[in-house]
Structures are given as structure tokens and as C-alpha cells.
Amino acid sequence: MRNHFISTAVLLAVGLLVFAFAANGQELIPSYRYMLVWGTGDLAVGDTVEFYTAAGVLCGRWTVTEEGGYGLMTVFGDDPASPRTEGARPGEMLYIRVNGREITLPGGQPVWRESAAPVRIDL
Numbered sequence: 001m002r003n004h005f006i007s008t009a010v011l012l013a014v015g016l017l018v019f020a021f022a023a024n025g026q027e028l029i030p031s032y033r034y035m036l037v038w039g040t041g042d043l044a045v046g047d048t049v050e051f052y053t054a055a056g057v058l059c060g061r062w063t064v065t066e067e068g069g070y071g072l073m074t075v076f077g078d079d080p081a082s083p084r085t086e087g088a089r090p091g092e093m094l095y096i097r098v099n100g101r102e103i104t105l106p107g108g109q110p111v112w113r114e115s116a117a118p119v120r121i122d123l
Helices: 002-019
Strands: 034-040 048-053 058-063 069-076 094-098 101-103 115-120
Touching (some): 048 069
Parallel strands (some): 034 115
Antiparallel strands (some): 034 069, 048 058, 058 069
16 A cells, blocks of 8 residues: 555656756746637648747747647746746736747737636737
């Protein structure tokens, strides 16, 4: 029983380490605060869609698997109890990059809000 618990804990720790990957020199840090986003756009399979805060904190990343759309992507929010900045704060403007190139949306940049209900953001 104890060995099973240790094995499970090790697998969980490894899974979290794999999940916190580097992108453009930045680490995507998971948080219990998040919003879910999806959308359409001029996207090809293999394109990368990333969401950043104004301060440049990477808070979401998706590799396109189906032409013309992305998501359901998690965009992480900041945990106020943590000394690190994991993601966006409520009401903070988000900036989107596709393949490293920042894009501007016709209706303005989206704003982060904690939500488990998917939010559509077309590019």
C-alpha cells in the first residue's frame, strides 16, 4: 500500500513537471485559477497560439491540431497567495501571439476573468 502511494506521488510530480514546459524562454506555470478559451482564425495545423499578460507572463499555450481553430485552451490566472506570478489577474488585458507574432483583434484585446465556461475568442 505504501509503495503504491509513493509511486502515485512520484508519477504526479513528474506529470506536473512535464506540464510546466518552457516556451520562448518562459515557463507556463499552472494555477488553480483559470479561464477556458477557444476560437477560430487563419490557423494551420502546427501553429502555436499563446496568451500573455501585459507584463509578458505566459499564461496559455496551444498547438493547433485542426486547421482553422484552437482550444479548448486553459489560460491561467495568478494565485494571489503565491510569491510567483503564474498568470493574469482579474480584469487584466491579454495579448495573443500566433507563431511568436503578436496579433491585434478588431474588437480589442480580451480581458482575463476566471471562468470554467468556455469563452470564444476568434483571431
